Amino acid sequence: MFGYALRRVLTAIPIVLITITVCFFILRLAPGGPFDGERALPPDVMKNLRAHYNLDQPLLTQYLIYLGGVLRGDFGPSMVMEDFSVSRLISIGLPFTLMLGFSAFVVGTIGGMLAGAVAAVNQNKWPDYLLVAIVLVGIIIPNFLMANLVQLFFGVYLHWLPVGGYHPGSLIHLVLPIFILALPHGGRVARLVRGSMIEVLGTNYVRTARSKGLGTRLILARHALKPALLPVVSYLGPGLSYLLTGSLVVEQVFALPGIGKYFITAALNRDYGLVLGTTILYVFIILALNLIVDVLYAWLDPKVRYR
Amino acid sequence: MTDVLVVDDLDVTFALHDSEVKAVSDLDFSLAQGETLAVVGESGSGKSQAFLSIMGLLARNGKASGRAMMGDVNLIGLPPNELDRYRGKDIAMIFQDPMTSLNPTLKVKTQLAEVLVRHQGYDNEKANRAVVEMLERVGIPEPVKRANAYPHELSGGMRQRVMIAMALLCRPKILIADEPTTALDVTVQAQMLDLFKTLTHDFGTAMVLITHDLGVVAGIADRMMVMYGGRCVEKGPTDTLFYDPRHPYTLGLLHSTPHVAKRARRLDPIQGLPPSLEHLPRGCAFHPRCAFRFERCFEERPPLLPVEAVREKACWYQGELKYGEVA
Ligand SMILES: Nc1ncnc2c1ncn2[C@@H]1O[C@H](COP(=O)(O)OP(=O)(O)OP(=O)(O)O)[C@@H](O)[C@H]1O
Ligand code: SF4
Ligand SMILES: [Mg+2]
Numbered sequence: 001m002f003g004y005a006l007r008r009v010l011t012a013i014p015i016v017l018i019t020i021t022v023c024f025f026i027l028r029l030a031p032g033g034p035f036d037g038e039r040a041l042p043p044d045v046m047k048n049l050r051a052h053y054n055l056d057q058p059l060l061t062q063y064l065i066y067l068g069g070v071l072r073g074d075f076g077p078s079m080v081m082e083d084f085s086v087s088r089l090i091s092i093g094l095p096f097t098l099m100l101g102f103s104a105f106v107v108g109t110i111g112g113m114l115a116g117a118v119a120a121v122n123q124n125k126w127p128d129y130l131l132v133a134i135v136l137v138g139i140i141i142p143n144f145l146m147a148n149l150v151q152l153f154f155g156v157y158l159h160w161l162p163v164g165g166y167h168p169g170s171l172i173h174l175v176l177p178i179f180i181l182a183l184p185h186g187g188r189v190a191r192l193v194r195g196s197m198i199e200v201l202g203t204n205y206v207r208t209a210r211s212k213g214l215g216t217r218l219i220l221a222r223h224a225l226k227p228a229l230l231p232v233v234s235y236l237g238p239g240l241s242y243l244l245t246g247s248l249v250v251e252q253v254f255a256l257p258g259i260g261k262y263f264i265t266a267a268l269n270r271d272y273g274l275v276l277g278t279t280i281l282y283v284f285i286i287l288a289l290n291l292i293v294d295v296l297y298a299w300l301d302p303k304v305r306y307r
Numbered sequence: 308m309t310d311v312l313v314v315d316d317l318d319v320t321f322a323l324h325d326s327e328v329k330a331v332s333d334l335d336f337s338l339a340q341g342e343t344l345a346v347v348g349e350s351g352s353g354k355s356q357a358f359l360s361i362m363g364l365l366a367r368n369g370k371a372s373g374r375a376m377m378g379d380v381n382l383i384g385l386p387p388n389e390l391d392r393y394r395g396k397d398i399a400m401i402f403q404d405p406m407t408s409l410n411p412t413l414k415v416k417t418q419l420a421e422v423l424v425r426h427q428g429y430d431n432e433k434a435n436r437a438v439v440e441m442l443e444r445v446g447i448p449e450p451v452k453r454a455n456a457y458p459h460e461l462s463g464g465m466r467q468r469v470m471i472a473m474a475l476l477c478r479p480k481i482l483i484a485d486e487p488t489t490a491l492d493v494t495v496q497a498q499m500l501d502l503f504k505t506l507t508h509d510f511g512t513a514m515v516l517i518t519h520d521l522g523v524v525a526g527i528a529d530r531m532m533v534m535y536g537g538r539c540v541e542k543g544p545t546d547t548l549f550y551d552p553r554h555p556y557t558l559g560l561l562h563s564t565p566h567v568a569k570r571a572r573r574l575d576p577i578q579g580l581p582p583s584l585e586h587l588p589r590g591c592a593f594h595p596r597c598a599f600r601f602e603r604c605f606e607e608r609p610p611l612l613p614v615e616a617v618r619e620k621a622c623w624y625q626g627e628l629k630y631g632e633v634a
Contacts, residue, residue: 123367203407204402204404204407204408205407205408205409205410205411206410207364207402207408208402208408208409208410208470208473209410210363210364210387210394211362211364211394211395211399211400211402212394212395212399212421212422212425212473213390213391213392213393213394213395213396213425213426214391214395214421214422214425215388215391215425216387216388218421218425222413222417222421223410223413226412226413227410227411227412300412301411301412302411302412302457302459303411303457303459
């Protein structure tokens with residue numbers, strides 16, 4: 001198991017390098033730069049700025065300088081938010097984003113699994129139809145639209161929940177964002193669980209379990225749940241990455257102090273350093289998630305364990 | 308000898324999109340303590356569904372009616388939670404495919420011990436010890452190691468032995484074995500049948516052996532029930548059916564089985580195909596394939612009636628059955 005994990009970590013290194021390289025050059029290919037504002041800056045100022053951020057060097061040299069920095073854990077300065085290093089901005093926004101993302105992940109995963117299992121056990125009866133309908137709505141409606149709808153309904157009309165904003169410790173401000181993020185994720189999980197649960201309930205080994213008189217609860221918990229969760233587990237990695245990327249938008253809509261705020265402004269401003277830094281961070285997170293999922297998968301399915 | 312199971316008027320129906328199909332009709336039989344009853348018939352004749360219905364294991368679209376009395380309890384129509392008091396304890400079932408009938412994600416011992424925990428109230432430790440003993444009893448070498456294995460680490464024959472051990476843990480009164488050897492090598496098949504014989508004898512368990520291999524029946528079954536199109540067409544002691552079949556379908560089956568037909572001059576499959584249950588022929592369902600049919604067979608269905616004291620058949624033809632003469 002340890003050797004397997006180590007191998008996976010080593011294969012991740014080239015992936016990170018390739019991502020950095022591709023992102024670096026694509027960003028530079030895009031027209032415009034960090035200092036193209038509404039009003040053009042005086043040529044002298046522009047020249048100084050470019051020199052300060054090494055933008056006057058050949059592209060390849062810039063690339064090597066950047067790569068060297070990353071290896072030392074330094075993602076360089078933000079080019080638009082002066083006096084802030086990229087690492088600093090990330091460390092301000094990331095904890096909130098992770099907290100939001102993981103909360104939504106936990107809520108969505110557990111909710112989705114329960115909903116999917118209930119739907120499967122009641123296949124083609126009303127709880128099944130109801131859940132399938134909710135899940136469809138949750139998946140089809142994009143989260144920014146859904147976010148606006150719930151803001152209107154629960155915030156503006158009913159005054160039950162705040163429309164946006166956040167101050168540390170205020171859970172009530174997190175209810176709607178978590179719900180919005182958890183809904184499509186939970187929907188996908190529910191759909192997967194429903195499908196695989198129905199399949200598992202029809203297998204010969206569940207029939208064997210029933211022939212032993214074990215009772216529905218034990219059959220579900222011991223015989224059906226684990227195999228039914230296999231396809232779900234392989235979805236959880238990508239699912240959590242969707243969540244974390246989705247949270248960039250949701251943070252913006254609800255005016256939350258996560259990394260999303262910086263990322264989106266950075267992209268609009270061509271803030272090379274900040275965009276790259278955030279992207280690399282996400283690549284890291286996604287790779288780590290996939291690794292965790294694969295290890296979890298090996299635990300669930302004894303057949304994979306020894307490969 | 309007391310009867311451990313008395314089945315009476317058993318019907319099994321499946322709902323299809325806009326119609327229904329009757330997989331088992333009017334089935335009557337009894338099973339005496341410790342005896343072995345073979346149930347034979349071609350694919351689709353309703354053998355499995357009849358016994359799945361008694362175990363409460365029909366597919367969602369299936370429905371059973373009638374009686375299957377185990378003592379004072381009618382197993383048909385019992386809600387699952389009440390059925391669970393008897394399934395796995397007094398009546399157990401072994402399925403055709405040992406490769407898919409064990410849970411791939413659970414260790415062998417988990418899947419066996421849970422039966423004892425559920426029905427005998429053993430604690431885990433006691434149950435695990437009993438499991439190892441039973442594995443040894445069904446001829447599994449290194450039972451402790453095998454108990455800790457996952458099913459995919461065992462061979463097909465080994466898995467079927469595990470299934471047998473699982474079914475017999477509570478020493479049930481009734482064991483239903485649905486084609487328990489079909490998926491196995493011929494050499495393993497013989498060993499497995501010996502094992503069934505020994506264990507059911509030792510435990511006083513009555514066995515229903517579902518099979519379409521008459522060669523298997525000869526050595527093990529006391530009585531035999533032949534099914535065609537969801538109905539019993541002939542039943543009686545195995546010897547009498549083998550040496551003196553009275554139903555043309557039984558005769559055909561015997562002549563299409565290599566092992567049994569040695570006495571006959573040639574080996575012949577029964578002409579024609581098994582009927583589709585949705586479009587069963589009028590009259591005697593076997594008539595399109597029967598060499599002995601006459602007018603009455605086309606219009607009236609023959610009832611199952613006693614032929615001699617211990618046997619019954621459902622056929623209008625009363626003359627002597629001579630194989631090959633009319634065919
Ligand atoms: N879920 C179902 N829905 C509709 N019809 C079914 C269903 N299950 C079984 N049947 C019907 O019941 C018939 C009898 O099936 P059964 O499994 O009892 O046959 P069998 O005698 O055991 O044959 P085999 O030797 O192939 O196992 C099948 O031919 C099929 O048409
Ligand atoms: S009733 Fe007629 S058709 Fe049916 S088996 Fe007997 S002889 Fe053949
Ligand atoms: Mg069958």
